[in-house]
Amino acid sequence: MxxxxxxxxxxxxxxxxxxxxxxxxxxxxxxxxxxxxxxxxLAEYEQQFEEQVAAKLAAxxxxxxxxxxxxxxxxxxVVHVVHDYGVENLSDDDIYEAAKNWALAFVKKNADTAxxxxxxxxxxxxxxxRLHLATIDPNGNPTxxxxxxxSYLTFAAADEAKYQSWPNNKYINIWFINSFGSSGxxxxxxxxxxxxFMPYYDGVISLASYLNTSxxxxxxxxxxLNLQHVWGNNNNAGVACGNDxxxxxxxxxxxxxxxxxxxxxDTECAVGYSKTYISMSGLADSVVDYPDTTNAQNIMDYxxxxxxxxxxxxxxxxxxxxSATAGRNNLITTANLAQTGALAEMPDLPPVAxxxxxxxxxxxxxxxxxxxxLTFNNDASFSFKNASWxxxxxxxxxxxxxxxxxxxxxxxxxxxxxxSVPGWVTVSLTATSNAGSDVMIDPQAxxxxxxxxxxxxxxxxxxxxxxxxxxxxxxxxYHNQFRWQHFTGAGKDDNSCIxxxxxxxxxxxxxxxxxxxxxxxxPAFNLEGVxxxxxxxxxxxxMVTSLSSSALRDSLEVDVTTSGGVxxxxxxxxxxxxxxxxxSKSSEFIPGASSSWAARAISVPAAYRTRQxxxxxRYRPGDNGNNLYVDNLALSSLPADIxxxxxxxxxxxxxxxxxxxxxxxAFRAGNDGNVKISIRDVSGRIVFEQSENYVxxxxxxxxxSREKTPVAGMYIVTVTTGGANITGKxxxx
Ligand SMILES: [Zn+2]
Numbered sequence: 001m002x003x004x005x006x007x008x009x010x011x012x013x014x015x016x017x018x019x020x021x022x023x024x025x026x027x028x029x030x031x032x033x034x035x036x037x038x039x040x041x042l043a044e045y046e047q048q049f050e051e052q053v054a055a056k057l058a059a060x061x062x063x064x065x066x067x068x069x070x071x072x073x074x075x076x077x078v079v080h081v082v083h084d085y086g087v088e089n090l091s092d093d094d095i096y097e098a099a100k101n102w103a104l105a106f107v108k109k110n111a112d113t114a115x116x117x118x119x120x121x122x123x124x125x126x127x128x129x130r131l132h133l134a135t136i137d138p139n140g141n142p143t144x145x146x147x148x149x150x151s152y153l154t155f156a157a158a159d160e161a162k163y164q165s166w167p168n169n170k171y172i173n174i175w176f177i178n179s180f181g182s183s184g185x186x187x188x189x190x191x192x193x194x195x196x197f198m199p200y201y202d203g204v205i206s207l208a209s210y211l212n213t214s215x216x217x218x219x220x221x222x223x224x225l226n227l228q229h230v231w232g233n234n235n236n237a238g239v240a241c242g243n244d245x246x247x248x249x250x251x252x253x254x255x256x257x258x259x260x261x262x263x264x265x266d267t268e269c270a271v272g273y274s275k276t277y278i279s280m281s282g283l284a285d286s287v288v289d290y291p292d293t294t295n296a297q298n299i300m301d302y303x304x305x306x307x308x309x310x311x312x313x314x315x316x317x318x319x320x321x322x323s324a325t326a327g328r329n330n331l332i333t334t335a336n337l338a339q340t341g342a343l344a345e346m347p348d349l350p351p352v353a354x355x356x357x358x359x360x361x362x363x364x365x366x367x368x369x370x371x372x373x374l375t376f377n378n379d380a381s382f383s384f385k386n387a388s389w390x391x392x393x394x395x396x397x398x399x400x401x402x403x404x405x406x407x408x409x410x411x412x413x414x415x416x417x418x419x420s421v422p423g424w425v426t427v428s429l430t431a432t433s434n435a436g437s438d439v440m441i442d443p444q445a446x447x448x449x450x451x452x453x454x455x456x457x458x459x460x461x462x463x464x465x466x467x468x469x470x471x472x473x474x475x476x477x478y479h480n481q482f483r484w485q486h487f488t489g490a491g492k493d494d495n496s497c498i499x500x501x502x503x504x505x506x507x508x509x510x511x512x513x514x515x516x517x518x519x520x521x522x523p524a525f526n527l528e529g530v531x532x533x534x535x536x537x538x539x540x541x542x543m544v545t546s547l548s549s550s551a552l553r554d555s556l557e558v559d560v561t562t563s564g565g566v567x568x569x570x571x572x573x574x575x576x577x578x579x580x581x582x583x584s585k586s587s588e589f590i591p592g593a594s595s596s597w598a599a600r601a602i603s604v605p606a607a608y609r610t611r612q613x614x615x616x617x618r619y620r621p622g623d624n625g626n627n628l629y630v631d632n633l634a635l636s637s638l639p640a641d642i643x644x645x646x647x648x649x650x651x652x653x654x655x656x657x658x659x660x661x662x663x664x665x666a667f668r669a670g671n672d673g674n675v676k677i678s679i680r681d682v683s684g685r686i687v688f689e690q691s692e693n694y695v696x697x698x699x700x701x702x703x704x705s706r707e708k709t710p711v712a713g714m715y716i717v718t719v720t721t722g723g724a725n726i727t728g729k730x731x732x733x
């Protein structure tokens with residue numbers, strides 16, 4: 001439920017721009033306001049929490065601050081790096097360095113407090129909050145406080161990218177991602193009241209590029225500890241004078257990024273701002289005349305010359321850490337600090353071995369996206385890159401199967417390799433540090449495709465057994481439930497096919513299919529010298545789980561390569577309602593009747609008819625897809641989409657004909673919708689007969705498999721529909 005809500009929010013709150021200066025620094029208000037709209041009961045919850053905080057803050061905050069409150073609070077952190085092996089895969093050392101830096105502002109040790117304008121020097125607060133990367137994970141295992149998740153969710157990220165969060169009453173979770181998509185925010189976080197409402201999304205999420213930029217993370221941690229923007233949380237920066245519920249931050253409109261004097265000496269909302277405090281001791285009430293300029297250097301403004309929290313903000317953060325809301329008060333307990341190892345020294349742990357296939361490289365060509373498919377003995381290479389982490393790596397050692405040009409290699413960070421034996425390639429990487437070793441073995445690291453053609457025009461594949469697809473590699477790039485698979489339980493003409501499992505069996509709170517993509521590759525075909533029309537035909541049966549326009553995001557793309565996988569060219573594709581030809585269904589879709597299948601024909605231009613032409617089906621699941629089934633993939637001079645039938649007087653077409661491996665019968669249902677198909681051999685004996693009801697005057701097709709016409713020779717095919725018999729010949733060789 002939250003998933004849809006927040007995605008639509010992402011669109012609404014868009015601020016365009018790519019340069020750092022143009023990014024909206026923080027999206028917390030947008031997320032918070034949207035949550036309030038969708039879950040009005042949150043407002044009541046927030047009000048109760050604010051009343052608790054106000055009661056605790058009733059004492060006047062003098063220039064000395066809350067002099068009696070000198071206790072330090074310690075807080076465990078965990079950093080999640082959600083990455084796809086790009087620049088967002090931040091190094092351990094960069095994270096450790098940044099974490100030290102974030103901590104400074106919470107103990108008033110950041111050096112740039114020296115540049116705070118004199119009027120605000122008396123108000124610089126020391127939150128006395130010490131941040132620590134955890135050294136024990138939720139399972140009780142040692143950690144260095146950084147975990148990594150390889151996922152497409154790093155792109156166009158939102159709350160769903162925060163999967164695998166650690167309990168929010170024990171750790172503050174901070175996720176780093178590559179991008180929030182086109183929407184251009186730098187980071188956002190939730191207040192404790194929102195965190196209590198949806199603990200699995202509680203924490204900070206930020207662009208990896210803002211790891212250590214302009215106090216972005218201290219700002220977001222401010223929100224986690226219940227600080228609002230200095231102009232208030234139902235306002236936008238630069239719009240109207242507002243107030244954040246903190247006395248010593250004067251009212252302000254807030255500012256856009258930039259340390260300009262108009263911001264630093266902005267008096268617009270702050271002139272004459274003072275507060276009267278009722279005496280607690282029966283003596284005279286006192287008035288504090290706060291500065292007449294706004295506190296543009298406040299970490300909760302957007303100026304990026306953010307140098308300070310005020311004393312009032314520090315008191316507010318400390319109250320959040322003593323409140324049970326979202327279990328914040330558990331973070332600082334002695335028991336939790338022991339459980340999370342927050343106060344322990346960072347342990348020396350063995351590395352985590354990891355590698356990825358970077359790009360396929362050839363002379364002058366570097367392919368985009370993940371490339372795990374090349375023909376064996378290809379001039380191009382697979383490029384394997386070490387990505388081991390968790391300790392300073394002293395040595396690495398690679399091993400490769402399949403007649404690799406470099407079967408073993410030590411301490412090379414990048415290995416470009418070619419393979420002389422077709423099939424799946426096993427790659428192992430051993431990473432060693434002073435603290436031990438770790439091995440990563442991937443038995444399907446890449447695929448070296450055989451170049452021997454399995455057929456040409458007339459080829460047909462019905463995926464009858466799993467063995468039929470041994471040379472049809474399926475790539476599940478992100479190792480998740482959304483993937484290609486052989487399926488027995490439905491088929492166009494039999495009980496087997498291949499399918500893309502787009503139906504989401506999870507609760508959809510963690511993760512979303514959107515952004516994933518997966519491939520299945522065909523074997524090589526010999527299409528050299530084929531003239532005239534040529535089609536890659538197949539049948540597909542699809543559905544979605546919802547017919548709303550945002551739900552129709554699933555797509556299937558058909559690509560071709562004549563360079564053994566170095567370069568791919570898109571030939572065609574299907575999406576939306578066209579792909580979901582059976583409409584919508586909230587439960588998992590499995591096709592029933594033969595009429596569930598739609599004929600697909602992709603024209604193969606002459607330029608791609610070589611002795612080694614491969615095709616690739618690339619599926620991109622959306623948020624509300626259901627399964628897509630694909631069957632009877634064939635190469636033919638006639639298209640499976642049978643517009644031609646309706647143009648001509650013929651009521652049916654057989655192709656290929658003559659045929660060696662089955663032929664597709666395309667026909668038009670007549671005025672009564674009833675269609676009877678019968679096939680007789682030359683002796684007149686019926687070898688196949690079928691009668692079914694279809695939508696009247698619509699076009700369908702069915703495969704006459706070779707099993708139905710086992711003996712080579714001539715057959716008589718009769719289609720009876722709308723009160724008419726049409727007869728034709730099928731030649732089987
Ligand atoms: Zn913010």
